[in-house]
Amino acid sequence: MKIAVAAPSITDFYFSPHRSAALGAAAVCRALELTGHEPVLFNFMNLKKRAGKVPLPAELSYLTDVITENEFGPTAFFTSYKRMGPEPALCAANIVSIKPDAVWISCFAFAYSDDAILLARAVRDLDSSIPITVGGGGPSALPSYFLNSNAVSTVCIGEVEPAVKDVENSPTGKWDSGSISYASEETMVFSPVVMPPYRSSVCVSLSLTRGCPKHCAFCSNFLTHGRKFRRTPLRKVREEINRISIDPTYSVHFAFEDDNILLDPDYFFTVLDIIQRKFPGFSYSAENGLDYLLLNEAVIDRLIQFGITQFNLSAGSMDSSTLNNQRRLHDFQHLQNILSYIHSKKVKIILYCICGLSEDTPNSVVDSLLELSTLPADVGISPFYAVPGLPGFESDEFFLSKPAYLCKGSSLFPWNGSLTTEQLMTAFRLARFINLMKHPERDQELLEICFHSRKIYTRVRVQGTAKGKTVPAEACDAAMVSRFFAGMHDS
Numbered sequence: 077m078k079i080a081v082a083a084p085s086i087t088d089f090y091f092s093p094h095r096s097a098a099l100g101a102a103a104v105c106r107a108l109e110l111t112g113h114e115p116v117l118f119n120f121m122n123l124k125k126r127a128g129k130v131p132l133p134a135e136l137s138y139l140t141d142v143i144t145e146n147e148f149g150p151t152a153f154f155t156s157y158k159r160m161g162p163e164p165a166l167c168a169a170n171i172v173s174i175k176p177d178a179v180w181i182s183c184f185a186f187a188y189s190d191d192a193i194l195l196a197r198a199v200r201d202l203d204s205s206i207p208i209t210v211g212g213g214g215p216s217a218l219p220s221y222f223l224n225s226n227a228v229s230t231v232c233i234g235e236v237e238p239a240v241k242d243v244e245n246s247p248t249g250k251w252d253s254g255s256i257s258y259a260s261e262e263t264m265v266f267s268p269v270v271m272p273p274y275r276s277s278v279c280v281s282l283s284l285t286r287g288c289p290k291h292c293a294f295c296s297n298f299l300t301h302g303r304k305f306r307r308t309p310l311r312k313v314r315e316e317i318n319r320i321s322i323d324p325t326y327s328v329h330f331a332f333e334d335d336n337i338l339l340d341p342d343y344f345f346t347v348l349d350i351i352q353r354k355f356p357g358f359s360y361s362a363e364n365g366l367d368y369l370l371l372n373e374a375v376i377d378r379l380i381q382f383g384i385t386q387f388n389l390s391a392g393s394m395d396s397s398t399l400n401n402q403r404r405l406h407d408f409q410h411l412q413n414i415l416s417y418i419h420s421k422k423v424k425i426i427l428y429c430i431c432g433l434s435e436d437t438p439n440s441v442v443d444s445l446l447e448l449s450t451l452p453a454d455v456g457i458s459p460f461y462a463v464p465g466l467p468g469f470e471s472d473e474f475f476l477s478k479p480a481y482l483c484k485g486s487s488l489f490p491w492n493g494s495l496t497t498e499q500l501m502t503a504f505r506l507a508r509f510i511n512l513m514k515h516p517e518r519d520q521e522l523l524e525i526c527f528h529s530r531k532i533y534t535r536v537r538v539q540g541t542a543k544g545k546t547v548p549a550e551a552c553d554a555a556m557v558s559r560f561f562a563g564m565h566d567s
């Protein structure tokens with residue numbers, strides 16, 4: 077069968093470039109090839125160089141109360157909603173033009189379900205006879221969201237490898253995978269994606285492992301990949317790395333998308349060694365973070381020797397009782413030691429924290445941020461977002477009555493009622509302000525204005541000036557900001 081495999085164009089306030097690798101769609105293509113089908117990949121996220129502005133979706137209109145128009149700079153939130161890639165109708169025309177026997181749409185996260193459904197509907201509008209399957213993290217979380225749309229014939233829940241068998245058995249191309257089954261290490265496809273060159277560098281996006289046995293309540297990884305840690309066999313890794321061909325005048329960066337690769341550090345080091353033999357002098361990053369509990373000085377030394385560019389680590393929260401409730405294993409003393417050691421090696425660290433967990437209060441979030449401000453790391457803040465199936469969010473009812481885009485972190489939706497949208501926004505800005513304190517050269521003037529006024533200011537664009545002008549950021553929670561500056565003053 078000729079099967080069009082599509083990574084839809086997606087909408088959000090921002091995009092991380094690694095996301096556009098569409099690793100999920102690439103894995104589907106490989107799985108189909110291995111079973112004798114003819115996949116044709118459409119990565120629509122990569123089809124347009126710049127993201128185009130689109131109207132804010134209706135059910136995000138509450139954000140207009142907290143957005144500061146035309147702002148930019150180190151304390152800014154996002155100002156405009158964008159589509160990365162062409163409009164769905166154009167994408168659909170591309171797909172239909174190859175006359176596929178079936179279409180597979182990859183939806184890597186539930187929050188982006190609406191973009192996948194829009195593409196499916198646009199394909200249907202052009203040719204209603206083509207069977208359309210949607211797979212990935214989105215449908216694995218809530219298949220009925222897709223099936224109720226009437227744009228999709230079937231959903232693939234869980235991983236693609238077991239579902240491919242259904243394609244083989246069904247001449248109509250209707251892929252049915254009713255219950256979740258996971259690929260074994262031997263059957264797991266491994267399909268690194270070489271991204272288009274950017275300046276003098278080429279990035280290879282890859283994921284070697286699946287599943288994590290830990291039970292952090294805010295993590296939805298298990299919904300698609302289960303809780304058993306599985307690794308791509310080294311033989312397969314060697315084969316695929318050796319197949320990659322990159323012009324030697326480019327520097328090469330490997331971006332690992334694994335969720336918890338340090339569960340087997342020896343395996344990871346062996347893979348890094350394989351890559352080093354083929355691409356001496358390569359650099360790499362762990363885009364989804366490294367589990368700091370699995371780091372020690374020896375492991376850090378080896379990671380640095382192999383060329384890690386920065387350590388992305390997640391604290392989750394700086395409140396121990398919150399982490400206990402969230403079933404997140406933690407050890408703050410170990411975290412401190414690890415941060416100090418990496419800092420002494422002069423490698424950049426970003427420490428991520430979630431705000432809006434059910435146990436959070438505006439005060440506890442500010443206290444966590446004050447704690448983070450003392451650590452030798454930049455702060456990354458992630459507003460909590462629900463995914464159907466997470467503890468406390470098992471009921472489908474709410475998710476079936478609301479658009480899935482509320483589940484994007486950037487939607488600042490008050491899922492737990494512990495922080496309002498305005499307070500989530502305030503936490504986001506305070507985190508950015510902490511980073512400005514750590515890097516005053518980014519905007520010394522703005523830093524001083526904030527400190528002297530004890531308020532969060534931002535910059536807004538003014539025609540004819542590069543620096544714009546400084547204005548108080550809108551919709552900042554006064555009590556949180558005041559507690560923050562009082563805490564800064566005390567320390």
Ligand code: SF4
Pocket residue numbers: 288289290291292295296297335336367
């Ligand atoms: S350790 Fe990371 S991947 Fe594992 S459950 Fe927790 S958040 Fe998810």
